[in-house]
Amino acid sequence: MQPRVAFLSAEVAPFAKVGGLGDVAGSLPPALHRRGVEIVVLLPRYGSIRLAEHNLELLHGSLVVRAAGREERFSVYRGQLAHGTPVLLLDHPGLFGEPTVYIDQRDRERFTFFCKAAPGMLDAAGMNVNLYHANDWHTAVSLLEQHDVARVFTIHNMAHQGIIDVDYAAYLGIPTGPLLEVEQTGRYPGKLNLMARAIVAADLVSTVSPRYAREIMTPEYGAGLDGLLRSRADDVLGILNGIDTETYDPSNDPAIAAHYHVDDLAGKAINKAALQRELGLDDVPDTPLVGIVSRLDDQKGFDLILAGIERALALGVQFAVLGTGAPEYHAAFARLNVEHAGRFAARLAFDVGLAQRIYAGSDMFLMPSRFEPCGLGQMIAMRYGSVPVVRATGGLADTVSEEGEQPNGFTFSEYSVDALIDALARAVAAYRARVPWWQIVANGMRRDVSWNRAAGEYLAMYRRALAKRASGTIGATG
Structure with a gap:
C-alpha cells in the first residue's frame, strides 16, 4: 500500500519558522514528494504569512469546526513548497491572526482547533489520506481523533509536552479517558500530557537522530517520558535529519564572498x-x-x-x-x-x-x-x-x-x-x-x-506503519 500522507506541523519554512521543526517541515515533505509520495502539509496561517508573498489561493471560505463549546468558521488557503508540494493553511484572525507562531497561554486552544480542522481541510482539497504524520505536541490531538488511518508521531523537542488540566482538555473537546500511568505519577500528576498520549496513540514514533532515540529512553534525556518510551522501544525510530543542500551550497551561495567546492577550496x-x-x-x-x-x-x-x-x-x-x-x-x-x-x-x-x-x-x-x-x-x-x-x-x-x-x-x-x-x-x-x-x-x-537520504527512511517508516495498521497491531499495547 502506498502512503498518502497528511503532514501536520505548527511551523513550516518558509511560511513560518521558529526553530529546527520549521526547517524539517519545509524540507522533508518536498523530498518525499520528489520520491513520488502523495503528501500534503497542513499548518495554520499566522498573521505574518502574506497571501501575495506566498501566492496563496482561497480554497474554502467557511469551514466550520467545533471545539471549546463553540463553533468557529475558518478559511482554507492552498500554497506550495518546493517541487510543487501542496500546502494547506488554516486561517482564522481571532486564533492565528497574530504574527507569532506560539502564544503560550492560548496555544492549547489554538492548536486543538487546528487539529480538529484537519479532516475538513483535507476534504476541501479533495485529498484522501491513509496516514497522519504529527510533529510535536501541537499536533498531537490529530492522532487522538483519527482512528481509521495509520498514525506517526515525531518528537523534535522533549522539553515541551503539552501539559493541560483534565477539565480544560474536556472543555476543548480533547479525548480524555482514563489517565495514563505517567499522567498519574509523573512530573505533572493529575494532568493530561498531549505528547505522552500521542506516543501511546501512534503506530510508530520517531525522533530526529538514532542517538537521540536511544537517549530519550533514559532518565537523563527522557523528560519524564523515558519509561513510556521504553515500553514502546520496538516502535521508536531515530531518523537523522538532513539539510537543504541546494540552499546550503558553497559552489553557488550568493551570500558568500567567493564560491568553492570540495575539489577546489x-x-x-x-x-x-x-x-x-x-x-x-x-x-x-x-x-x-x-x-x-x-x-x-x-x-x-x-x-x-x-x-x-x-x-x-x-x-x-x-x-x-x-x-x-x-x-x-x-x-x-x-x-x-x-x-x-x-x-x-x-x-x-x-x-x-x-x-x-x-x-x-x-x-x-x-x-x-x-x-x-x-x-x-x-x-x-x-x-x-x-x-x-x-x-x-x-x-x-x-x-x-x-x-x-x-x-x-x-x-x-x-x-x-x-x-x-x-x-x-x-x-x-x-x-x-x-x-x-x-x-x-x-x-x-x-x-x-541531504534530505534524500532521510526521505528514504521516512518512506520506509510510513510503509511499516501502514502494514502494522493493516495487520491490526495498532498503537501502543499498554
Missing part, C-alpha cells in the same frame, strides 16, 4: 579574509577561526563557552559568533567584543546572510551542546568545509566522528570545560598540521547530509 581563504574584515577581526590568515551560529542558551553549551573562553583564546584562535538568546549571554559577549577586540567578534542578531558567511569563512564550528536531538549547524558547517568541534550527544554523535577511516571533526563526551578545551586543542593542532586537516575538511564536505 581556493575560495575558502577568500571567504575567511572577507569575514575577518566584516567583523573587525585581525587579518591573520593562518589563525584558526572558530565559528558559532546558535541560539544563546544553556542547552547549546554557552555556559561552557563562557567559562572556558580565556583558555580557548590562549590556543591562538579567533571567534566569530552570531545569535540571540538569554540576556546574560548578550551582556557577556558584548563585553568580550571589547576586551578581545580583533580576536573575538559577536553579532547579537538574526542574520541569515552573515550565518552563511560564518559557515564559509570559519575553519572550525563549535557546538558543545548539553543535549542536541539532531542539530543542523554541524551539517551545514561540514557542507561549507568548516570542521565541527562538538559534544558527542544526540545527532552530533551521529554525524561527527574523530576516529575511523573518514574522520570529519572533533568530539568530546564529558560536559565540562576541560573536555571542550581538550577537543578544541586537538582541532587546532590538526589545523596547524595542514595535510591531514584538509582531508578532514574534505571528508565532511563529501558526507551525504
Whole structure:
C-alpha cells in the first residue's frame, strides 16, 4: 500500500519558522514528494504569512469546526513548497491572526482547533489520506481523533509536552479517558500530557537522530517520558535529519564572498579574509577561526563557552559568533567584543546572510551542546568545509566522528570545560598540521547530509506503519 500522507506541523519554512521543526517541515515533505509520495502539509496561517508573498489561493471560505463549546468558521488557503508540494493553511484572525507562531497561554486552544480542522481541510482539497504524520505536541490531538488511518508521531523537542488540566482538555473537546500511568505519577500528576498520549496513540514514533532515540529512553534525556518510551522501544525510530543542500551550497551561495567546492577550496581563504574584515577581526590568515551560529542558551553549551573562553583564546584562535538568546549571554559577549577586540567578534542578531558567511569563512564550528536531538549547524558547517568541534550527544554523535577511516571533526563526551578545551586543542593542532586537516575538511564536505537520504527512511517508516495498521497491531499495547 502506498502512503498518502497528511503532514501536520505548527511551523513550516518558509511560511513560518521558529526553530529546527520549521526547517524539517519545509524540507522533508518536498523530498518525499520528489520520491513520488502523495503528501500534503497542513499548518495554520499566522498573521505574518502574506497571501501575495506566498501566492496563496482561497480554497474554502467557511469551514466550520467545533471545539471549546463553540463553533468557529475558518478559511482554507492552498500554497506550495518546493517541487510543487501542496500546502494547506488554516486561517482564522481571532486564533492565528497574530504574527507569532506560539502564544503560550492560548496555544492549547489554538492548536486543538487546528487539529480538529484537519479532516475538513483535507476534504476541501479533495485529498484522501491513509496516514497522519504529527510533529510535536501541537499536533498531537490529530492522532487522538483519527482512528481509521495509520498514525506517526515525531518528537523534535522533549522539553515541551503539552501539559493541560483534565477539565480544560474536556472543555476543548480533547479525548480524555482514563489517565495514563505517567499522567498519574509523573512530573505533572493529575494532568493530561498531549505528547505522552500521542506516543501511546501512534503506530510508530520517531525522533530526529538514532542517538537521540536511544537517549530519550533514559532518565537523563527522557523528560519524564523515558519509561513510556521504553515500553514502546520496538516502535521508536531515530531518523537523522538532513539539510537543504541546494540552499546550503558553497559552489553557488550568493551570500558568500567567493564560491568553492570540495575539489577546489581556493575560495575558502577568500571567504575567511572577507569575514575577518566584516567583523573587525585581525587579518591573520593562518589563525584558526572558530565559528558559532546558535541560539544563546544553556542547552547549546554557552555556559561552557563562557567559562572556558580565556583558555580557548590562549590556543591562538579567533571567534566569530552570531545569535540571540538569554540576556546574560548578550551582556557577556558584548563585553568580550571589547576586551578581545580583533580576536573575538559577536553579532547579537538574526542574520541569515552573515550565518552563511560564518559557515564559509570559519575553519572550525563549535557546538558543545548539553543535549542536541539532531542539530543542523554541524551539517551545514561540514557542507561549507568548516570542521565541527562538538559534544558527542544526540545527532552530533551521529554525524561527527574523530576516529575511523573518514574522520570529519572533533568530539568530546564529558560536559565540562576541560573536555571542550581538550577537543578544541586537538582541532587546532590538526589545523596547524595542514595535510591531514584538509582531508578532514574534505571528508565532511563529501558526507551525504541531504534530505534524500532521510526521505528514504521516512518512506520506509510510513510503509511499516501502514502494514502494522493493516495487520491490526495498532498503537501502543499498554
